[in-house]
Amino acid sequence: MTDKISKRRPTFPFAAIVGQEHLKLALTLCVIDPSIGGILAVGDRGTGKTTAVRGLTAILPEIEIAQDCPYQCDPSPNGAKCPECAANQNLKTNYIQQPMVDLPLGTSEDRLIGALNIERALIDGIKVFQPGLLASANRGFLYIDEVNLLEDHLVDLLLDVAASGWNSIERDGLSVRHPSRFVLVGSCNPEEGELRPQLQDRFGLSVDVITPQIIADRVEVIKRYDAFEKDRAAFTAKWASETQLMQKRIERAQKQCAELSIKDRELTLIAEICQRLGTDGLRGELTLIKTARANAAWRGDHAVSEDHILDVAPMVLGHRLRRDPLDDARGGARVERVLAQLAQARGAA
Amino acid sequence: MGVTANTLQDDGVGASTWDAAALAAHQWGLAERATKLFIMAMGQKDAPCPIIIVRAKAGSVRDMFWSQLTALLTDTPITRLGPSTQTSSLYGTLDITDSLSSGQVIKREGLLSRAQNSVLLLTVADIAEPEFIRSLCIEIDKEEQLPQAIIAFDESDDDVIGIDQSLLDRAQFHLDLTLVDHRTAMAAAWSPLSEIKHDICPEITDKHLENIATHCAAFGLHSARPATHVLWLAKLISTLSESRIITLEHISQAIEISVLPRAKHMPDLPPQPEDEAPNPLPAQSPEDAHNDNFENPEDAQSTLNADDIPDEITPEIAQSFLSKDMLNALLAQGITQQKFARNTGETGRTGHKINPAERGAPKPSRKGSLHSGAALDLPATLRNAAPWQKFRQAFRKGEAHQNAIMIWPEDIHVKRYKHAPSSVLIFIVDASGSTALNRLSEAKGAMELLLGESYSRRDYVALLAFRKEGCDILLPPTRSLVRAKRELTSLSGGGGTPLAAGLQKGLSLAIDQKKAGREPTLILLTDGSANMSLSGQASRPDAMADAEQMAGLVAQSQIKSIIIDIGKRRQSKGKLIAEKMQGHYVALPFTSAETVSRAVKSAINT
Numbered sequence: 001m002t003d004k005i006s007k008r009r010p011t012f013p014f015a016a017i018v019g020q021e022h023l024k025l026a027l028t029l030c031v032i033d034p035s036i037g038g039i040l041a042v043g044d045r046g047t048g049k050t051t052a053v054r055g056l057t058a059i060l061p062e063i064e065i066a067q068d069c070p071y072q073c074d075p076s077p078n079g080a081k082c083p084e085c086a087a088n089q090n091l092k093t094n095y096i097q098q099p100m101v102d103l104p105l106g107t108s109e110d111r112l113i114g115a116l117n118i119e120r121a122l123i124d125g126i127k128v129f130q131p132g133l134l135a136s137a138n139r140g141f142l143y144i145d146e147v148n149l150l151e152d153h154l155v156d157l158l159l160d161v162a163a164s165g166w167n168s169i170e171r172d173g174l175s176v177r178h179p180s181r182f183v184l185v186g187s188c189n190p191e192e193g194e195l196r197p198q199l200q201d202r203f204g205l206s207v208d209v210i211t212p213q214i215i216a217d218r219v220e221v222i223k224r225y226d227a228f229e230k231d232r233a234a235f236t237a238k239w240a241s242e243t244q245l246m247q248k249r250i251e252r253a254q255k256q257c258a259e260l261s262i263k264d265r266e267l268t269l270i271a272e273i274c275q276r277l278g279t280d281g282l283r284g285e286l287t288l289i290k291t292a293r294a295n296a297a298w299r300g301d302h303a304v305s306e307d308h309i310l311d312v313a314p315m316v317l318g319h320r321l322r323r324d325p326l327d328d329a330r331g332g333a334r335v336e337r338v339l340a341q342l343a344q345a346r347g348a349a
Numbered sequence: 350m351g352v353t354a355n356t357l358q359d360d361g362v363g364a365s366t367w368d369a370a371a372l373a374a375h376q377w378g379l380a381e382r383a384t385k386l387f388i389m390a391m392g393q394k395d396a397p398c399p400i401i402i403v404r405a406k407a408g409s410v411r412d413m414f415w416s417q418l419t420a421l422l423t424d425t426p427i428t429r430l431g432p433s434t435q436t437s438s439l440y441g442t443l444d445i446t447d448s449l450s451s452g453q454v455i456k457r458e459g460l461l462s463r464a465q466n467s468v469l470l471l472t473v474a475d476i477a478e479p480e481f482i483r484s485l486c487i488e489i490d491k492e493e494q495l496p497q498a499i500i501a502f503d504e505s506d507d508d509v510i511g512i513d514q515s516l517l518d519r520a521q522f523h524l525d526l527t528l529v530d531h532r533t534a535m536a537a538a539w540s541p542l543s544e545i546k547h548d549i550c551p552e553i554t555d556k557h558l559e560n561i562a563t564h565c566a567a568f569g570l571h572s573a574r575p576a577t578h579v580l581w582l583a584k585l586i587s588t589l590s591e592s593r594i595i596t597l598e599h600i601s602q603a604i605e606i607s608v609l610p611r612a613k614h615m616p617d618l619p620p621q622p623e624d625e626a627p628n629p630l631p632a633q634s635p636e637d638a639h640n641d642n643f644e645n646p647e648d649a650q651s652t653l654n655a656d657d658i659p660d661e662i663t664p665e666i667a668q669s670f671l672s673k674d675m676l677n678a679l680l681a682q683g684i685t686q687q688k689f690a691r692n693t694g695e696t697g698r699t700g701h702k703i704n705p706a707e708r709g710a711p712k713p714s715r716k717g718s719l720h721s722g723a724a725l726d727l728p729a730t731l732r733n734a735a736p737w738q739k740f741r742q743a744f745r746k747g748e749a750h751q752n753a754i755m756i757w758p759e760d761i762h763v764k765r766y767k768h769a770p771s772s773v774l775i776f777i778v779d780a781s782g783s784t785a786l787n788r789l790s791e792a793k794g795a796m797e798l799l800l801g802e803s804y805s806r807r808d809y810v811a812l813l814a815f816r817k818e819g820c821d822i823l824l825p826p827t828r829s830l831v832r833a834k835r836e837l838t839s840l841s842g843g844g845g846t847p848l849a850a851g852l853q854k855g856l857s858l859a860i861d862q863k864k865a866g867r868e869p870t871l872i873l874l875t876d877g878s879a880n881m882s883l884s885g886q887a888s889r890p891d892a893m894a895d896a897e898q899m900a901g902l903v904a905q906s907q908i909k910s911i912i913i914d915i916g917k918r919r920q921s922k923g924k925l926i927a928e929k930m931q932g933h934y935v936a937l938p939f940t941s942a943e944t945v946s947r948a949v950k951s952a953i954n955t
Contacts, residue, residue: 009492046518046572050490102487104436106480118725119448125754145483172727190829211571218562219555222576229397230550 010232014055015242018221020048022207026315027056029294030183032253036290037204038162038184040319047209049187053143057100059243063139067092070131071178072138080179099140101133105149116172129176134167137182147186148195159202204287206319208332253297260293262304269306273313276338279320288316310339367680373533375681380524381539383606386585387522388421389545391498398489400499401522410526413534421542425497426467436481461494474501475511482513489519507691521578523610528683551587553595564604569613579603605678613693717763729762772868773809773826777855779875780816781846789842792874792915796837800830812836815851817844818885845887848879849895859908870909876916877923900929
């Protein structure tokens with residue numbers, strides 16, 4: 001039979017994805033400021049969620065890792081390192097593409113966080129840690145399909161690790177701690193039931209990913225996919241300039257983000273929005289500040305303005321609204337309504 | 350078997366042209382065409398991995414299909430995977446048992462790397478572990494190690510959820526052999542594959558692309574994949590007929606194989622004015638008919654209710670929208686409302702056991718083998734191996750691993766956890782005329798309260814309504830309370846009270862859920878005055894007898910039940926049913942919805 005597919009063929013270019021502007025923006029902002037805390041992508045299958053994550057991973061710059069380390073430790077002086085790498089004075093390094101780990105439905109806890117290496121334990125009689133998927137995802141992306149069907153305690157654990165950046169294992173006589181920093185992207189099909197509010201709240205952003213409603217857009221999706229399949233190299237080359245532009249923008253935004261200021265007037269606006277929406281706790285405000293700042297950096301502006309905030313408020317706050325579980329209203333729509341009311345009130349003042 | 354426009358119009362019931370023999374012949378012919386395309390696709394360089402789903406029960410028809418297929422595959426090896434294949438076998442793993450027995454490390458090569466030059470066959474894929482299917486799908490997406498092709502057999506019944514949606518979404522070929530009979534299959538061997546020139550690259554116009562996109566949208570396929578499959582198939586078909594241009598005929602054939610079998614509903618139709626006779630088909634070329642009908646599907650307003658279309662799709666309604674060829678194709682494949690429901694993945698019955706949660710209170714560990722999902726209890730294993738060390742010294746081979754404890758396969762103990770099943774509340778609502786008059790709104794209020802509470806308990810809810818002559822599953826078990834509320838709000842009443850039918854459906858759903866690992870509770874809301882028997886007779890004595898019999902069956906099955914009496918007066922009938930069911934009885938008159946909800950809560954918790 002014919003030799004089917006050679007390894008590492010180019011992935012579908014991020015810049016060539018039709019529509020899905022909210023998802024693409026959310027992913028970009030999370031790359032610019034990873035502390036925003038991950039994305040909940042709500043929508044049906046086949047709407048381009050994994051394509052977007054894979055596409056973005058492919059265009060980000062390669063990272064320098066410690067060779068022979070299962071955790072892809074960061075060799076730079078202040079980089080998070082596992083105990084072995086931290087102790088090693090002469091770290092040999094290597095360059096790789098940022099990893100993307102795809103978590104299938106029904107993944108066991110052992111496979112996720114790592115466990116005792118059975119082979120070494122039973123055959124050689126030594127206690128060795130077998131790293132799990134959280135190790136492979138360090139310094140990259142972790143994509144979870146149908147996160148609403150994942151067991152609650154695993155979602156809990158994932159969000160803990162995502163927030164702290166470290167994975168600690170204390171079981172089977174093992175005591176291991178290794179760095180695990182990743183951008184968490186969870187997909188969720190609302191028809192199957194939702195995440196508990198406590199868990200939902202810990203995702204930084206949420207976006208609706210819907211199939212294009214206009215036939216012309218759907219046609220464009222098929223066309224681009226077809227062109228890509230026909231000649232991947234040529235298609236990628238066609239989008240190369242757009243891709244390069246994106247890469248430069250992201251790089252510049254990452255540098256600028258930390259230096260951007262946000263004034264009291266904008267902070268007040270953020271607080272007002274959250275108060276009107278009745279979001280619980282302070283996480284909404286804090287995330288909105290970070291996301292607005294990342295947005296300003298992405299647009300190449302020098303200060304955070306009202307527009308930057310209003311732009312991203314729906315994706316930051318849509319999933320943090322106190323709700324009646326029987327309420328049908330989509331979060332994003334409610335946020336937009338409140339923003340409109342606010343604009344009116346301020347216009348009148 | 351040509352069906353003309355006249356036949357459809359005059360007949361009124363187009364389905365009669367497609368009798369059993371015709372359906373069988375058509376399905377078998379379609380199977381032959383699709384399989385040949387499938388094998389053609391395998392030969393294409395740099396193409397996606399071809400995946401074909403074959404719905405067929407085990408038997409002579411499927412055997413015949415298989416022998417025809419393998420004849421066409423000539424000498425390509427086939428890797429068979431049964432439904433209990435572990436996810437871990439996809440990747441390379443340590444073979445614990447063999448390693449321990451032999452004293453050396455023996456690794457098993459991962460399935461995917463082993464099967465790169467063969468065709469993967471998933472037998473009984475409908476009861477495979479969802480984790481396995483989904484992991485396979487992830488690997489398919491990665492494109493690193495792929496088999497030549499994947500064939501999946503689906504043996505499930507019409508009213509059971511089949512193969513996991515993630516694989517269905519990625520499969521380009523969908524075959525249904527369930528209507529083929531033995532004689533048709535044995536009739537004639539398939540002709541051999543024709544020679545194909547793979548270097549033809551057929552072109553497609555923008556208008557035709559619109560046609561593809563519109564068909565997919567119209568049939569409820571919102572994933573981006575099916576449309577790309579249709580394009581790929583149309584190209585293959587076009588290549589086969591040595592055409593450099595893809596025609597509508599090629600597209601139609603591709604839609605027959607790739608879209609119709611997984612359609613989720615009939616296309617939305619423009620509203621039908623009450624008094625007008627159905628529009629006769631305009632005299633147009635098939636091409637124009639296609640394009641005109643699908644200009645603006647988003648303008649179509651009314652959605653067809655399940656009530657409007659009986660099991661057979663009546664041509665009068667459909668023909669004004671679909672081209673007659675497409676309607677023909679639907680009828681020819683024997684596609685009915687039930688198949689649509691099946692494709693949405695919501696028929697209420699699951700074929701495979703839902704994975705029990707690993708969590709829960711720990712039970713004592715016991716002997717077992719290590720496989721994915723089983724956690725090794727190392728202390729217990731070592732404890733079991735310790736006494737045998739001296740004895741096993743004699744079996745030590747070679748100098749390696751001298752200090753290791755000799756652990757044999759029979760020592761291995763695995764951790765077990767108590768399986769805490771999630772519960773499913775099955776609401777069976779009396780939506781008959783008598784209830785509608787009285788207390789349907791109060792019943793709805795009580796149910797809403799219960800729904801709100803089930804949210805915090807993470808229960809599943811299902812909604813059944815009985816009225817007229819039977820019982821419908823309005824909502825299969827789901828955790829989505831938004832949907833539950835939606836169904837509840839649109840619930841309307843009317844007609845007779847087929848109480849026995851309601852209990853029958855509820856009971857069978859409860860038993861299915863129990864098999865799938867959930868804890869069911871029936872919540873019946875009725876005034877107890879059954880007047881429709883199981884056989885559809887409007888006779889009170891028969892109806893009550895049937896209802897009492899059903900209630901007895903519920904008691905026998907030991908399924909928890911709660912009867913909420915919504916009758917105006919304190920009916921003895923409601924109480925009687927409750928007694929037969931051995932369930933808890935709560936009367937709605939003179940009490941508020943809150944009282945009911947409290948009573949139900951306490952009943953569930955006992």
